[in-house]
Amino acid sequence: MTAIADLINTTKTYYCLDCGVCTGSCPVSRVFPEFSPRQIIERSLYDLEELSDHTIWSCLTCAQCSVRCPADINFPEFIRLMREQAHFVGFDGVPAHNGMLQTIMSIQTKDVQQNRLFWIEDGKTKETGDVFYFVGCRPYFDIIFRDIDAGSITGAQNVLKILNACGVEPVVSNNERCCGHDALWNGNEEKFKQLARLNLDLISSSGAKQVIFSCPEGYHTFKNFYPKYFGELDFKPVHILDFLADKLNEGVIQLEGPGEEVVTFHDPCRLGRLAGIYDAPRKILETIPGIELKEMPRSRENGICCGTSGWMNCSSCSKEIQLQRLKEAGDTGAGTIITACPKCQIHFRCAKAAFDLDIEITDLYDLVADRLKTE
Amino acid sequence: MLDVGRHSNIALLAYSEVEKVDGQAGNFKVTVRRKRRYVDEDKCTGCGACAEKCPTMVPDAFNEGLGSRSAIYSYFAQGIPSTHTIDPDFCRQLKGKKCGICEKVCQADAINFDQEDKIMELSVGAIIIAVGYDVFDPSQIPEYRYREIQNVVTAIEFERLLSASGPTEGHLDRPSDRAVEAEIAGFEKNLKKSERTLEKLEKKYDEASAQFYDKYQQGQYQDDEDRKKWADRYAAYLTITKSLDDLKNKAESFTVAKRLAFIQCVGSRDFRFYPFCSGYCCMHSIKEAIIAHEHEPETTSTIFGMDIRAVSKGFEEYKIRGGNHSNITYVRGRVSEIMGGPGNNPVVIYEDTQKRQVESQEFDMVILATACAPTKGIVELAKIFGVELDEYNFIRTSPLSPVDTTIPGIFVCGCAESPMDVPESVAQASSAAERAAEIAFQPNL
Numbered sequence: 001m002t003a004i005a006d007l008i009n010t011t012k013t014y015y016c017l018d019c020g021v022c023t024g025s026c027p028v029s030r031v032f033p034e035f036s037p038r039q040i041i042e043r044s045l046y047d048l049e050e051l052s053d054h055t056i057w058s059c060l061t062c063a064q065c066s067v068r069c070p071a072d073i074n075f076p077e078f079i080r081l082m083r084e085q086a087h088f089v090g091f092d093g094v095p096a097h098n099g100m101l102q103t104i105m106s107i108q109t110k111d112v113q114q115n116r117l118f119w120i121e122d123g124k125t126k127e128t129g130d131v132f133y134f135v136g137c138r139p140y141f142d143i144i145f146r147d148i149d150a151g152s153i154t155g156a157q158n159v160l161k162i163l164n165a166c167g168v169e170p171v172v173s174n175n176e177r178c179c180g181h182d183a184l185w186n187g188n189e190e191k192f193k194q195l196a197r198l199n200l201d202l203i204s205s206s207g208a209k210q211v212i213f214s215c216p217e218g219y220h221t222f223k224n225f226y227p228k229y230f231g232e233l234d235f236k237p238v239h240i241l242d243f244l245a246d247k248l249n250e251g252v253i254q255l256e257g258p259g260e261e262v263v264t265f266h267d268p269c270r271l272g273r274l275a276g277i278y279d280a281p282r283k284i285l286e287t288i289p290g291i292e293l294k295e296m297p298r299s300r301e302n303g304i305c306c307g308t309s310g311w312m313n314c315s316s317c318s319k320e321i322q323l324q325r326l327k328e329a330g331d332t333g334a335g336t337i338i339t340a341c342p343k344c345q346i347h348f349r350c351a352k353a354a355f356d357l358d359i360e361i362t363d364l365y366d367l368v369a370d371r372l373k374t375e
Numbered sequence: 376m377l378d379v380g381r382h383s384n385i386a387l388l389a390y391s392e393v394e395k396v397d398g399q400a401g402n403f404k405v406t407v408r409r410k411r412r413y414v415d416e417d418k419c420t421g422c423g424a425c426a427e428k429c430p431t432m433v434p435d436a437f438n439e440g441l442g443s444r445s446a447i448y449s450y451f452a453q454g455i456p457s458t459h460t461i462d463p464d465f466c467r468q469l470k471g472k473k474c475g476i477c478e479k480v481c482q483a484d485a486i487n488f489d490q491e492d493k494i495m496e497l498s499v500g501a502i503i504i505a506v507g508y509d510v511f512d513p514s515q516i517p518e519y520r521y522r523e524i525q526n527v528v529t530a531i532e533f534e535r536l537l538s539a540s541g542p543t544e545g546h547l548d549r550p551s552d553r554a555v556e557a558e559i560a561g562f563e564k565n566l567k568k569s570e571r572t573l574e575k576l577e578k579k580y581d582e583a584s585a586q587f588y589d590k591y592q593q594g595q596y597q598d599d600e601d602r603k604k605w606a607d608r609y610a611a612y613l614t615i616t617k618s619l620d621d622l623k624n625k626a627e628s629f630t631v632a633k634r635l636a637f638i639q640c641v642g643s644r645d646f647r648f649y650p651f652c653s654g655y656c657c658m659h660s661i662k663e664a665i666i667a668h669e670h671e672p673e674t675t676s677t678i679f680g681m682d683i684r685a686v687s688k689g690f691e692e693y694k695i696r697g698g699n700h701s702n703i704t705y706v707r708g709r710v711s712e713i714m715g716g717p718g719n720n721p722v723v724i725y726e727d728t729q730k731r732q733v734e735s736q737e738f739d740m741v742i743l744a745t746a747c748a749p750t751k752g753i754v755e756l757a758k759i760f761g762v763e764l765d766e767y768n769f770i771r772t773s774p775l776s777p778v779d780t781t782i783p784g785i786f787v788c789g790c791a792e793s794p795m796d797v798p799e800s801v802a803q804a805s806s807a808a809e810r811a812a813e814i815a816f817q818p819n820l
Binding site for chain 1: 517
C-alpha cells in the first residue's frame with residue numbers, strides 16, 4: 001500500500017462525499033484556484049496524488065473546511081500527515097523569510113544559551129512555582145519583525161503585567177523552547193518531538209501544576225499534540241483568556257476607560273475553531289468601559305484565517321487574504337482590529353505596512369493591560 | 376381528516392397528552408391528560424367570531440411565525456375537531472387583565488375561563504404511535520446564517536409563503552420586505568395619532584401647524600408652554616413623515632422573489648447532525664420550485680446538492696420536467712456558505728464540482744431543505760410507552776416488522792419511525808392499523 005493510501009485509511013478520508021464544501025469554504029481556493037482540498041482528496045482516493053504535489057503546502061490548516069465537512073474529515077490533519085510523508089522523502093514547502101524561523105526552531109533543539117528574558121524589566125517572576133507562563137516565540141519575533149513594528153514583546157510584557165495584577169508571579173524560563181507547532185505543521189515530526197521533550201522536562205523541573213499560554217498555537221499544541229506523543233501531561237495547560245475571565249468574575253482585577261472606541265475582533269483559527277474559545281475574548285471586550293464591539297460578517301466559526309501559517313508559503317495569495325480581511329474589518333466601522341495571537345498580529349501588521357491601510361491592529365492583551373484599573 | 380372527525384367508532388382526543396401506560400398487548404390502561412382549552416369542545420361551533428374580535432395578536436405557529444393569529448384560535452382552518460383554544464401564555468383575561476371579549480361574542484356560550492385539565496383512563500387493546508417529526512433547526516449550522524439573514528428560510532416556511540391560505544396569500548414576498556412593510560404599518564399608525572393631536576391644536580389656535588412652526592422657529596411664542604408642546608409634536612410629526620417617505624420609497628422597488636436557491640441536505644447526510652438521507656427533501660424542493668414558477672413565470676430556481684435523489688415511479692421524470700419547463704437548474708455541489716449581500720439578497724458560495732470552480736451567486740431568497748429530525752418530546756414519550764429508540768431517537772423497529780415497536784401491542788407509523796414521504800406514511804399507517812386490529816380483535820381477549 002502506498003503511503004497516501006495508508007493515510008486515507010488511518011484518517012477515514014474514504015468517507016469523503018465529494019461535495020465540495022471544503023473547497024468552497026477554503027480561503028486559499030477562493031484566491032488560488034489551483035489549490036482544492038476536494039481535489040487533493042479525490043486524487044488521493046484514485047491513487048493519483050503524489051507526495052511531490054506542491055499544493056499540499058498551500059493549506060493554511062485553518063480548519064474552515066473541517067468544521068463544515070459533512071463527512072467529518074479532518075483535512076488539516078490529513079495534510080499534516082501527508083506533509084510528514086513528503087518531508088520524509090525530501091519534499092518541503094517554501095519557507096518564509098528565507099527559512100530563518102525554521103533555522104531558529106532547529107537551533108532550539110540543541111543545547112544553546114538563549115537570551116529569552118531580556119524583556120522582563122520590572123515584571124515579577126519566579127524560578128520555581130505552581131504557575132508557569134509559557135512565553136513562546138515572542139522574544140524571537142520581536143527581533144525579526146521590528147521593521148513592521150510587530151510589538152511582539154510588548155505583548156509578553158503585558159501578559160506578565162496582567163498576571164502580576166492578578167497576584168500571580170509565574171515561572172518564566174530562559175530555557176523554554178519553541179513549542180514545536182510549526183515544525184509539526186511543516187511535516188517535521190522529529191524536530192517537533194525534540195522540542196516538545198525539552199519543554200516537558202523544563203516544566204517538570206519547575207514544579208508547575210499550571211502552564212499559562214497567551215499564544216493560541218502553543219496552547220493548542222500542548223493541549224492536543226503533546227499528550228498524543230508523550231501521554232498524559234502532569235500539568236494543566238490553561239489559556240489566559242479562561243484565566244482572565246475567572247479573575248474578572250471574581251473581581252480580582254477590574255478594567256476601566258478612558259475613551260470610546262469601536263473595535264472588531266478577529267478570531268485566530270487555533271483559538272476559535274481548534275480550541276473552541278469564542279465567547280471569552282468577547283466577554284472581556286464587553287467588560288471594558290467605552291469599548292464597542294462590531295462583528296465582521298465572517299466571525300466566530302466563520303472567521304477567516306490571517307493568511308499564512310507555519311512560516312511557510314507566504315505568497316501573494318496570503319497578502320490578498322490579509323487585505324480582504326483588513327478591509328472587512330474596516331467596513332464594520334471599527335478603527336481597530338483586535339486579535340489574540342502574536343502571528344495574526346505580525347501578518348496583519350505586515351499587510352498594513354505593505355498596502356498602507358488605515359486601521360489599527362492591537363493585541364487583546366495589550367488592550368487589557370492598558371485598561372487595568374490601578375488603585 | 377374530516378372522515379376521522381365524523382366516524383362513529385373513532386373518539387378523537389386532540390390537545391391531550393398520554394401520561395401513563397400500564398398493562399400489555401390486548402389490555403392496556405392508558406392515562407390521558409385532556410388539556411384545558413378554556414373552550415367547551417362540545418358547545419363550540421367553530422364559527423370563529425371569538426378569534427375575529429380577540430384583541431391580542433401572537434405569532435402564528437402554523438405559519439412558522441410568519442403571520443399572526445389571535446390568542447383564541449384554531450390551529451388551522453381545516454383542523455379537526457373544529458373548535459377553538461385559548462392560548463394561556465397570551466390571553467389577557469388569563470393573564471389577569473380585563474378582557475373577556477370572546478366570552479361576550481360567543482353565541483354558543485362555549486368559553487369557560489375556569490375550565491380545568493381532565494384526566495381520563497382508556498382501556499385499549501393496542502396502541503399506534505404516530506407523533507411525526509420536527510424540522511431540523513438550521514441555526515445549528517453557523518455558515519448558513521439562518522438567523523442572521525432574513526431571506527434565508529426553511530422549506531416549511533417557504534411552503535407557507537407559497538400557500539394561498541398562508542400569510543402572504545401565496546405571493547413570494549420576501550421576509551426582509553415584509554419587515555419593512557410592517558415597519559411602514561407601524562409608522563402609519565403613529566402618523567394618524569400624531570395627525571389627530573395636531574388637528575386638535577390647530578383647531579384650538581386656528582392656525583395650520585406648518586405656519587405656526589415657521590413662526591416658532593423664527594423665535595415667536597418661546598415662553599408659551601402649550602405652543603412649545605405643539606412645536607415638539609410637529610417636529611415629531613415631521614420625523615415620522617420623513618421616515619415613512621424613506622421607507623415607502625424603498626418599498627416601491629419591492630417585487631416578489633424571482634431568483635430562488637434551494638439548498639439540499641441541511642442537517643441530513645451530515646455526520647455533525649444526522650448521517651441519514653431524509654428522503655423526501657429532493658422532491659419537495661423540486662415541487663416548491665415548480666409551484667413558485669407556476670405563480671410567477673419569470674421565476675428561476677437553482678437546486679444545490681450532491682445528487683438529486685428522485686427515487687420512485689415518475690420522480691425522475693418530474694425532476695427533468697422541472698428542469699425543462701420550470702427554469703430549474705441543478706448544480707452539483709454542496710453549499711459552503713451563505714453571506715449577506717446588497718439589497719438583502721443572500722449570496723451563496725459553493726464549488727460547482729462539475730466545473731471544478733468556486734462560485735458565488737446572488738439570490739432573492741434561499742430555501743433550506745431541512746432534515747427530518749425526531750420530535751422534541753420523543754425521549755419522554757418513549758419512557759412513558761416503554762418503547763426503545765434507535766441511535767437517532769426515532770422509534771426502533773426491525774426491517775422485517777417495520778411497524779412493530781419493541782413492546783408487543785404498540786405500533787408505530789410515519790416519521791416517528793424514520794423519515795418518509797406521504798405515500799409511504801399512508802401505507803405504514805394502514806399497516807399499523809391492521810397490526811393493531813389483529814391484537815384488538817383476538818376472540819379470547
